[in-house]
Amino acid sequence: MKRKENKSNDFLSYSKENAFVAPEGYFENFSDRLNERIHNEQKSSGQKKTISLKAFLNSKLAMAASFLIFITISYFTVNIIFNLNNVDNSQYYADLVDYEIADFDLGLLVEYYLEDEYIDEDEYYSDKDAEIIDFLVAEDIDIELIIEEF
């Protein structure tokens, strides 16, 4: 047991002398090799900077193209929103006709049809709108004439 303990403690009392060896002349040449590497890396980072300038210019072109695409999309988006607002208007006018039929203003109706000429009728016209059109047709009132008048 005592022998075992001594054996395990050997390394603590043993010389801490370095057992590794470096190749001969290694430290004499190290700084030269290191400087060579640093110079090469600086050179290649300089080349990278030139490439990045190219990339920067390309990115400017890409930005300009993106801006044009953004403007185009915005234009169509605004148009769609504007048209959707008109749909809201149609609902508003339909309600107006429904609840305030006595004071029905043909001008509003005309304004509504003028604004909504590009809207798909099947999709956006309410039942109330259809009723109004039916009423005008039944009374033989010329819608085109009303539009022209206003």
Next chain:
Amino acid sequence: MDQSEQELIRLFEIEESRERAFNILVQKYQERLYWHIRKIVISHDDTDDVLQNTFVKIWNNLSSFRKDSQLYTWLYKIATNESLNFLRKRQKERMLSWEEYGNSISETLLDDNQFNGDEIQKKLQKAILTLPEKQRLVFNMKYFDEMKYDEMATILDTSVGALKASYHHAVKKIKTYFEED
């Protein structure tokens, strides 16, 4: 930081004397850092790679070195991180656990003609390679480099208490390794 180191950093900040200051720094610290790295990564070729990476990092970052701390502590920290990153990268590439990777390094140690130690020294290195990462580092820095705990705490970003515990565990495991063999 002593006056000569402050002067060295001042020279490094001037474009004209930058390279000269850096060469003085390399000459001053290359051996200490080499042996520190060598004890972690073991093979000479790997140590050479890590030492170069360490000095390239020092070249790129010396301007941002905080002058209120010790230069050699900062250099040791970079060397330690570079060594550990190297080992982790190798370990991942070979898809081995830390323990398995330690064993594979042990095998190369036997073949390495750059190791001049006797049987006990070889056995001690093999025992160190069975330790977990932190214990391995702490043991090397305390036992071989005889570094103070507070300096080690700065380099390894940990407390003195944790370092003492790591060293205690490391010594215990190495003793057990020697007993069992």
